[in-house]
Amino acid sequence: MxxxxxxxxxxxxxxxxxxxxxxxxxxxxxxxxxxxxxxxxxxxxxxxxSKEGLFYSIVSPVVEELKNWFLSIQESFHKKDADYQKKNMLEYNGIHAEEFVAYIYKHYDVFKLLLECSEGTEFSDFVDQLVNIEMEYTVKYMEVTGDNALRSGNISSEFLHIVNSAYFSGIFEIVRHNMEKEAGMLYAKQLREFYYAGFAKIYNWQK
Known part of the structure; x- marks a missing residue:
């Protein structure tokens, strides 16, 4: 039975x-x-x-695993000293960004549901949740490393939020455009390099 x-x-x-x-x-x-x-x-x-309960049972394990992983790598990096963070931000982000995209392809159908079919569920703001985590640790990074771009008014929190939102939305275009893995991984790498040039300028990342 x-x-x-x-x-x-x-x-x-x-x-x-x-x-x-x-x-x-x-x-x-x-x-x-x-x-x-x-x-x-x-x-x-x-x-x-309910129907929402069924949808939840399909997507929730993937969402929680991704969010827990994302939080863990953010927190692990945040525990490093300021000098380490300044010198390794680009490399650290690059490695884990590739893992992020690989995870999307591992659960491609679930991300298709999250991004295109979740209106009316608690998961409709899934991307915003990731952006909020990124924003939280971006501010922490700037505090630890002494970056005063926010405090000086050179950039605003709204600007950071928009830029981070655009980056995450761009990454998830691999799902919206039904890209095969090889093409998607290349696109994500190119997108990362494009955005990281700007991020490096904003956050004073060292190459």
């Missing part, structure tokens, strides 16, 4: 992804998902409670 249930819900996940990707969260039908998966809507409600 346990194996049968496991098989049923693997099919539910597969069919739910297909339905959500095809119609978006709002227009997706639990009835259609149930029919395609060979089960009942009642069974889905019992397991997931």
């Amino acid at each position: 346990a194996k049968q249930i496991e098989g049923v819900y693997e099919k539910v996940y597969e069919c739910a992804k297909k339905e959500f990707l095809s119609k978006g969260f709002k227009d997706a039908s639990l009835r259609t998902i149930a029919q395609e998966a060979g089960t009942s809507t009642g069974s889905i409600y019992t397991r997931f409670h």
Whole structure:
């Protein structure tokens, strides 16, 4: 019986992804998902409670894993002394940016759901959550290294937010444009080099 249930819900996940990707969260039908998966809507409600609960069960593990990873690398770098941060910011960001993109491709269908099909769910601001983390640690970096660009008024927090938002939105274009991994990794590298030239100027990164 346990194996049968496991098989049923693997099919539910597969069919739910297909339905959500095809119609978006709002227009997706639990009835259609149930029919395609060979089960009942009642069974889905019992397991997931709602359509949003089903969507949550698909995307939440990926979101939480990515956010936890992102926070951990930010915090690890923040614990380094000021001199280390100044000298290694570019290299450190470059290495982990590649890991970030590789993770997107590992869970490509989930990111497709997050970016194109999550309107009406708690995940519709997923990119903003990442930007907010980046903003928090950007300010910490500037405080630790003595960068006074914000305090002096040379740049504003609104400017930093817009620039960081643009960068993350640009990275996720690999999903919106359905790029194959090889092309997407190259695009992300080129985008990173383009933005990092500006970031290096703003944050006084050392090459």
